[in-house]
Amino acid sequence: AQKVTQAQTEISVVEKEDVTLDCVYETRDTTYYLFWYKQPPSGELVFLIRRNSFDEQNEISGRYSWNFQKSTSSFNFTITASQVVDSAVYFCALSEKVETSGSRLTFGEGTQLTVNP
């Protein structure tokens, strides 16, 4: 079975600090997708990024960056110069094939990030 591990349950930083959220995954699929979602206190799940397994290029979007390393099965997420509005639970997820033609996302347990002013 596929698995996603987010070892950091909670992280607390002070505004403007950089913070990295770790994600390690296990899969037997040769082609897969990895995702990061943000869940603010209001509860919705906000899509941040999707990465294909065959594309190991790192990505930067504003203050956000992602480091995908297939060799270590990791897909880490860094927020540079954190802000209070970044406070949320962040989920890493892995898309897996299910049954003959289905699919689903397997989520990690989430990391609660608190950015203090």
Next chain:
Amino acid sequence: DSGVTQTPKHLITATGQRVTLRCSPRSGDLSVYWYQQSLDQGLQFLIQYYNGEERAKGNILERFSAQQFPDLHSELNLSSLELGDSALYFCASRSSSGNTIYFGEGSWLTVV
């Protein structure tokens, strides 16, 4: 705004009752997923539909059922509700072009 619409946003009901949660996927998306998020279980996959057909089933209880209609909207029916069914229920749709999965804002269900 993800483009995935869920109703109702909040629902309070009594044990033993039945509720229906509704989801409209993003325009053009054929695949719909349902997830349950509770404090002790995290985000759990319930079921997936693609163009009206069930494609994958997760940890969905027998008291729960779902369907996807010809207009692609989906409904999740929860019956004989128990206190433990209180949770945030998410619907998501997968984009046909890019395989990105977008979630709705969720339906908060409280069983009292």
